[in-house]
Structure formats: C-alpha cells, structure tokens
Amino acid sequence: MGEIQALRGTRDILPDEVVFWQRVEATARHILSKAAYREIRTPIFEQTTLFERGIGEATDVVGKEMYTFVDRGDRSITLRPEGTAGVVRALIEHGLYAQGGVQRLWYTGPMFRYERPQAGRQRQFHQLGVEVIGSADPRADAEVIAIATEILQNLGLKNLHLDLNSVGNKTDRHNYRQALVDYFTPYKGELDPDSQDRLTRNPLRILDSKDERTKEIAQNAPSILDYLGSESQQHFEQVQQLLSDLGIKYQLNPKLVRGLDYYTHTAFEVISDDLGAQATVCGGGRYDGLVTELGGPDTPAVGWAIGLERLIILLQQLQTPPVSELDFYVVSRGDRAEAQALILAQKLRQAGFSVELDLSGSAFKKQFARADKSGTVACLILGDEEAANQTVKLKWMATKEQTAIAQTELMTMIDRLRADIQSFRAER
Template identity: 50%
Template sequence: MQPLRGIKDILPNEVQFWQYIYNQANNILTLSNYNEIRTPILEQTNLFKRSIGDSTDIVNKEMYTFIDQGKRSITLRPEGTASIARAFISNKLYIHDNTHKLWYMGPMFRYERPQKGRQRQFHQLGIECIGSLNYIADVEVIRLAIKVLEACQISKYRLEINSIGNSEERQIYKYELVNYLIKYKEDLDSDSRKRLEVNPLRILDSKNLRTQEILNKAPKLTSCIQSESLYHFNNICKHLTYLNIPYKINEKLVRGLDYYNYTAFEIKADCLGSQDTICGGGRYDKLIECLGGPKTPAVGWAIGIERLIMITEKIININKNRPNIYIIIQGLRAEQKIWDIIRMLEEYKISFNLDFNKSNLRKQMKKASQSSADICCILGDNEVANNYVTIKWLKTSKQQKINLDKFKQYLHDIKNLIIT
C-alpha cells in the first residue's frame, strides 16, 4: 500500500524539525499574548465559499469536498482563517473580550499538482489578531512573522507589502482594469482570459511574461485608493521603517483570497526558487461580519511549514533523539526488578531505551554501543541475587557495580554528566 499522491508521511527524523518550529512559535507568540487554538479539519463547504470567494481557484478547483452520510456538503479545510472566524462566531468569543490574539498550526488540504514544498496535504502555522482596526495590529503581526522566521535562523527574506483598499475602492479599480485589459484579451494567457470575467484582480499575479508586459501600462490600484486606506498603509510603512524591517511596495500584490482589505503582504525566501513565498497574510475586516458574526476587524498571516522546513533543515543542527541510558536485562528475575530501576530514571527524567530482545549479552552490548547512549545499565539474575546493577560507560568502557539501594543517589550524582 502506498500513500495517496500529494500526501506524505512525516517520519521521526523529520518530526524533530516540526517540533522545533512549534516550540519556537509557541515561545515567541506566548510573549505577545497569543493563545493557541485548534479547529476541526472538516467544515461545511459553504464556509469556504462565503469567505474565500466563489471566483477563486481554491473554491473552483482545489477543495476536497464530499457529501457525507447525512447528505451534507463537507470540505477538508483548504486554509485556516475561515475556520478561525467560524470558531470565533460559533463559540461567541466576542462576548468576553474586545481583542483576541490566536495562533494555530495544523494540516490543510488542496487538490494541486504536487511539487517540492507543496503537497495536497500541507501544513500551516498562522496567527489571527481579531478585534482591532489599528494599523499597529498589522505591524505587530508582520513583526511576529519575521521573528518566527529569524528564530528558525532564516535571515535572507524579502517582505513585499501593498495596500489593496476596501471593497468599494477595489470595485472601481476592477472596472478600470477590465476596460484596459479587454483591448489585449487575445494577447493574455488562457488563465488571465478566464479571470478577466470572474476575478480580474488575480490577473496581476500572472507569471506569464507577455501578460506582465501588458500590465506594466495598466492603471494602478493606488489611483483608486482614498485617504483612509492610504493613511492606514502609510503608517504601517513608517512603523516598519522604525523597526528596521526592510520592505518593498509591490503594487501588483493582491493575494488570492476575496476577504482581504487594506493590507496585503508576502514574505519570500530566495532559496526556494520560483515557489518562493513562505508567508502570506493581510487584513480582513469584513469576513466575520460576512459569516454572520458581529462587525469585527482582523489581521493575520500563515506560514507554509513544508517550505519552512526545506530551509531550516539545511541550516539548523537538531540533535537526534537518543537515550541517555541503554538498559539490558538477562533472566526472569531481572525482568521484574527492572521496573524499579525504570521508575528511578523517570523520576530524574533521564531518557532510556529498554532492550526487549532476548538475545545474548554480546549482541545486546553491540546494540547499546550503536545507540549513542552514554551508559549501559545491565541487570541480570546474578545482579538481582547480589542486589546490584552493572553500569558500563560506553565511551570509556569504564564499568561499575552500583548497589541497588544506592542507585537512586548514583543517578542524582551523574545526571548532569549525561544530560546536556
């Protein structure tokens, strides 16, 4: 049996990188009063249609949707923000506090062509700051994204940011953009020709060189943005400058989800090649209200974990999980007595590996040497009869007999030597 195409196993040697990223994110976000939330991977299909948008590629082409036994349309979540917004509404979180700072890490699902760092089951780390219109909230989430990347020792990145205005301003711009592009319809790539009718702003993201040439002389979104939107955006830029966070204004950056307004941003890593976006986010002040909740502004981002790991595994040296003590048992009486020793190891939080094989002592000692443990602890019927345990230091071959009554004190004395 093989896994489904685009869905990968995460093996033990890889999990350590995932755990490293989780711990770094948890430490950084907890300091800024962000609390972890975990939402279901299954949601009603209508949640994503209403939030992401019927005209997006995600809804039209990429969602895993099926009819369950209750005749309901169910979708595996393709992104995290809509589920957070739904959880905010259905659990009435708005009753208790004005502002909620939430973060999550988990699997998402999209039917796309699998490629390196981009699978059909992929994972995202994301944050959502819910309840504030203040541009400082936008600055905070961008700053936290960079702190997470830097904690993962990623120093070569590019922040691109844009103001996409509000929905009314974008409607005006859509009209101007379509009027301009319609003259070049036959010169556009096939995807852009389709988007011309259903989602013209997404044409700005086209990677087609001829389409980009045409767009160079197209009307700019900034020409339709009014003073309130510009005030919000300009203040974000001032704060980023004060924080010494380099950024580039990308007037073609719109993001692929309908719920964004005001701020859109991406963080890119050069070492990833053409699929270089490692973090994307923005402000979405109308989403919660659109889903039936109270009028609640919000801003957030998501980082692709697979892409992040592609970088971090090359530059971060994570020590593989190894036991401090390798335990060998020989004989029936030793099999029972060993539990007393294990309880002592657990009390002192000393990691161990218990050898279950009933092979001879020589073979077990060979495995102990291969385990990278510091010490081999040998308990046989002879040791039990004489109330001691044999300790062998694997690097020096030094051997000791420790009285079982004094073994707990022995662990106390050597703990700092073997746990580093």
C-alpha cells in the same frame, strides 16, 4: 491485490523528520504564548458555504481546489482548504467577540487542496497561523508581522525578505478592479486560459499568474497603490513606519495580491531566498470584512499562515537534525536482568530522565551498537551477574568510563547523575 500506499498528494512524516516539526511547534508555541496568543482548534471539515462565502466563489481555491462531498445527511461538506474561515466561524458561533477587547488566536493543523503535488506542496498540507480579531489599529498589522519574523529567525533562518503591499478597502478594490479590466482586455487573446477566465471574475489574480507571457503583460499593469483612498493610504503609511521603528526591513511589491477574496488593506509575504521557485514561507494580511461576511458584527482582523511543509524543507536543507536528548540507554540480557531493567528504566523516567529500554532481547553486541547510534549520554548495563548482585554498570558514552553501582544506590544519586549528564551534554 497490490500494496496499499499513501494517496497521491499525501505523505507520511517519519520520526527522523518529525523532530524538525516538533522544533517548529515548540518555538512557535513559546513565542506566541509570550505575546498572549491563545490556541484554538477547529474541525477539519465544515459546511461548504463557509468557504464559498468567506474565501470567495471566484477564487481558484473554491472553484478548483476544494475537497467537497455530500455526507449521509445530504449536506455539502468541505475539508478545510485554509484556517481563517473556520476560526472566524468559531468566533461568531461562540460569541468570543462579546468578551470585549482583542482576540489573539493561533492554530496549527492539516489543510486540504486538490493541487498538482510538488516539493513543499501537498494535497494534505499543514499550516501554522495567527489571527488578531477586533483591532483596526496599524499596530496589529505590525505586531503579527513582527511575530512571524521572530518565529522564523528563532528557527535559524537568515535569507528572508518581506514583501509588502496594500489592496485597499472595498471601494479601492472596486476602482482598481475596473482599471485592471480596462488594461488587460486588449491583451485578452495573449493571456493564459486561467487569466482569461479571471479577467471578468477576479482580475486581481491575473497579477499572480505564473505564465511567462501573462507576467510580461502584467509588468505594465496599473498599480493598486495609485488607487488607494486617503484612509487606506494613511493606514498603509503607518504600517510601514511601524515596521521601520521595529527594525524590520521590507520592500513594496504592488503586484502582491493574496489569493483569497477576504483580504483588505495590508497584504504581505515572507519569502526565503533558499527555497527556489516555491519561495513564500509565510503569507497574510488584513481582512476587515470577513467577520461581517460570515454573519458576525463589523469586526476588523489581521493574520497570517506559515506553510509548514516548505518551512521544514528549508530547515532540513540548512540544519542538521536536532541532537538526541536521550539520557540513558538500558541494555539487558537474561530473564532476571531484563525484568530488573524494566523497573530501573521506569524509576529513572519517573525521576525526570529520558530513558530508552532496549526490548530486542538480542545479544549485547547488537544492543551496544544501538546504544551508540541512539546518541545517549550514558548506557546502563544489566546481565546475569548484575541481576544476581542487584547492581548495574553505568557507562558514560563520551569517555567510555564504566562503573558498577548498586541499583538502590543509583536511585539515591539522582542529583549527581543529572549534573553529570548536563556536563557531558554541554561538551558535545
């Protein structure tokens, strides 16, 4: 029997990489809480009809990429391929819209799509997303874009640009859809097979094709911006003005169409110039009809999602791993010393310090090597002599200065230790 390995399209996130994920999550949580966004956590699997109705049966996600199965209750179940539909379902089911006002929500977690795995794109992938539900105000569009920009900039990303478009309302899209059918039909035989299929089912998606010949043909396709009604045009102009007022640069991209059917009006992507072909880090837009489509009241909404795998790849390319925040590494040898080391480590943790206790039982030399590698500020050393005398040696890693201290005295100098640790850490 062969070795059991992770399934194709899934991957383990090991501790050295997890520190980047934790940095992203902590940064986003801080910024979102300041803006009054509240976290929501929805199930990983839902009824299949939720995604068929919400995302659209003519989309690639529903038609080709969903993980769908029949459970033991003979129900069709799907692992969520994106987060918005589940959030809206929860909003309707629990009547959150009845509380009045605007719902500002955010989520993070794994999503699932059956795609060809590549760097930054897995079959189990992770997203961080926000939803502002209950506001048709262009300021909501500008706010979510501003928050996405703030999160990415606070993570240290610089080579970013914002692509902006409007896909109009239902009437605008209907008129534009017919214009695209009329334009692409004479070229049908030259389009790639997927685009030929989309010509009758979802012609807007042809604009997103990666096939080179199809992209050439699409260069001269009609622009959605020429088919916007006055209401859509006014909304889009206000969004652009608000972004300019916020100092957020953008470029219009009439070919930008998000891959899900529920989008209306504003559509946008934040793109990194450091990622190569898979450049989109954040994508989103307005989806005013989705709540109604899923059985709720007429409720406007706007949001976005950040693909965390791509973002983490970017951070790893551009940044060094976060510096260890370990205050003490405890080295011990001998039965009495090891027992005292455990007590001492736990007391220091309870006092608010970060402490790693070496549990290997190996020779001092090997424990010291691990202490050096850990990035700790200080090392505490207990051997037979220290155990007999109820003392501990305190060694500052930066200066190699070493002092013997009574264990009881160590616990009375907490404030001084904390100040010394901060001082050494600031000098790194």
